[in-house]
Amino acid sequence: MIINNNLKMYVKKLRSSNLRPTKQRLEICHFLFDRKKTFHFTVETLNKKINMNGSTKVSLATIYNTVEAFTKAGYLKEILTSKNKSFYDTNIKSHHHFYDEGSKELTDIHYSQIKLSKVPMPPKGKKIKNLEVVIRIQK
Amino acid sequence: MIINNNLKMYVKKLRSSNLRPTKQRLEICHFLFDRKKTFHFTVETLNKKINMNGSTKVSLATIYNTVEAFTKAGYLKEILTSKNKSFYDTNIKSHHHFYDEGSKELTDIHYSQIKLSKVPMPPKGKKIKNLEVVIRIQK
DNA sequence: TTCTAGTTTAGAATTATTATAAACTAAATA
DNA sequence: TATTTAGTTTATAATAATTCTAAACTAGAA
Numbered sequence: 001m002i003i004n005n006n007l008k009m010y011v012k013k014l015r016s017s018n019l020r021p022t023k024q025r026l027e028i029c030h031f032l033f034d035r036k037k038t039f040h041f042t043v044e045t046l047n048k049k050i051n052m053n054g055s056t057k058v059s060l061a062t063i064y065n066t067v068e069a070f071t072k073a074g075y076l077k078e079i080l081t082s083k084n085k086s087f088y089d090t091n092i093k094s095h096h097h098f099y100d101e102g103s104k105e106l107t108d109i110h111y112s113q114i115k116l117s118k119v120p121m122p123p124k125g126k127k128i129k130n131l132e133v134v135i136r137i138q139k
Numbered sequence: 140m141i142i143n144n145n146l147k148m149y150v151k152k153l154r155s156s157n158l159r160p161t162k163q164r165l166e167i168c169h170f171l172f173d174r175k176k177t178f179h180f181t182v183e184t185l186n187k188k189i190n191m192n193g194s195t196k197v198s199l200a201t202i203y204n205t206v207e208a209f210t211k212a213g214y215l216k217e218i219l220t221s222k223n224k225s226f227y228d229t230n231i232k233s234h235h236h237f238y239d240e241g242s243k244e245l246t247d248i249h250y251s252q253i254k255l256s257k258v259p260m261p262p263k264g265k266k267i268k269n270l271e272v273v274i275r276i277q278k
Numbered sequence: 279t280t281c282t283a284g285t286t287t288a289g290a291a292t293t294a295t296t297a298t299a300a301a302c303t304a305a306a307t308a
Numbered sequence: 309t310a311t312t313t314a315g316t317t318t319a320t321a322a323t324a325a326t327t328c329t330a331a332a333c334t335a336g337a338a
Contacts, residue, residue: 020335022285044325059287064326080219080273084294085325098262109259118254119274123237123246126276133272134219135258137265159304161316183294198318203295223325224294 006034017073019066027056028066032076038091040079040106043067079106080134096133109135145173156212158205166195167205171215177230179218179245182206218245219273235272248274 010029011021019025031050032039041049043063050058067088070076079087081099087106096109114133122128149168150160158164170189171178180188182202189197206227209215218226220238226245235248253272261267 020284022335024286042325057287061288061327062286065285078221080221082217082219082225084223084225086221086223098265100265101268107262113257113259114255115257116253116272117256118252120248120252122274122276126237126239126278128274129240129277130275131272132275133255133270135261135267136269136271137261138268139265159315161304163317181294196318200296200319201317204316 006030009033013070013073013075017069017075019069023056024058024062025066027054027058028063030054032070032090035090038089038108040087040089040108042085042087044085080132081106094131096135098135098137100137102138109133145169148172152209152212152214156208156214158208162195163197163201164205166193166197167202169193171209171229174229177228177247179226179228179247181224181226183224219271220245233270235274237274237276239276241277248272 006029007026010026010033013029013033014021014025027050028046031046031054043060046067047058047060047063050063067076071078071088074092077089077092079089079097081087083104089106089108091108094111096111096114098107098109099105100107116131119128119131145168146165149165149172152168152172153160153164166189167185170185170193182199185206186197186199186202189202206215210217210227213231216228216231218228218236220226222243228245228247230247232250234250235253237246237248238244239246255270258267258270
């Protein structure tokens with residue numbers, strides 16, 4: 001379960017996302033952030049993981065709400081794909097993806113692996129929030 | 140309605156997508172390709188346009204099927220976004236997009252406006268099909 | 279300890295998409 | 309040209325992802 005050290009971090013993330021630290025939300029944090037590698041997921045896969053391996057039952061609605069709040073707060077990043085399903089990533093650093101249309105798998109590309117030498121100005125009155133490259137690959 | 144000149148082109152596009160040229164499919168072609176500017180759309184918006192302004196009634200299922208066949212054949216391109224809805228583009232040349240999360244609008248970026256000076260090798264056994272940049276903008 | 283505003287939940291509602299099967303039609307063949 | 313058949317269209321049903329709802333519950337302030 002959640003070790004004390006991470007607990008503080010989770011509470012901080014939750015509070016700064018305007019969420020109270022509840023049993024369910026801490027369980028979600030555990031499955032999202034208590035990892036060595038970064039984690040790509042959909043709400044469906046996260047829900048399965050939590051409810052098969054977790055120590056607390058968490059409803060789908062709570063998972064949706066928490067993931068959305070974390071995404072707004074910047075602790076998760078929504079990935080661009082052409083599927084009608086949302087993919088999220090715990091790696092919020094600027095980085096890019098390979099998207100394999102056969103297997104529908106996403107793989108991180110480290111930001112240092114792609115360099116842009118020219119980027120356009122945003123339209124008037126707007127600023128750039130984020131820039132992502134998706135490289136579609138096939139056999 | 141469809142002028143004679145375009146008709147031939149539409150029939151060619153349909154045949155090479157393994158579709159017979161029917162009244163309904165020609166009407167879809169008219170709304171997709173008889174344009175000066177490139178066209179961004181979802182099936183929903185295309186359906187509205189056709190059935191409000193078109194001269195032939197076309198069912199939603201036919202629109203879905205035709206758009207999918209054109210996308211497979213390469214006459215339309217599916218755009219990457221974070222929404223749970225498919226966006227398509229009649230501009231199939233290599234190009235990129237601004238995505239305004241406020242208004243949910245997509246704007247083309249001409250391929251010459253972005254230059255990449257470093258791109259990673261694809262994983263073993265795979266090749267790069269396509270590379271797209273999406274720049275998310277906000278106020 | 280009590281109270282209040284926020285939270286969780288199951289299930290209903292909504293939205294996008296895909297599947298189905300009966301009626302229709304393009305175009306190959308006689 | 310008439311007939312045939314394989315492909316097409318359509319309304320509607322089914323499915324999948326997400327959002328909404330309202331009743332029961334709980335964190336944390338007073």
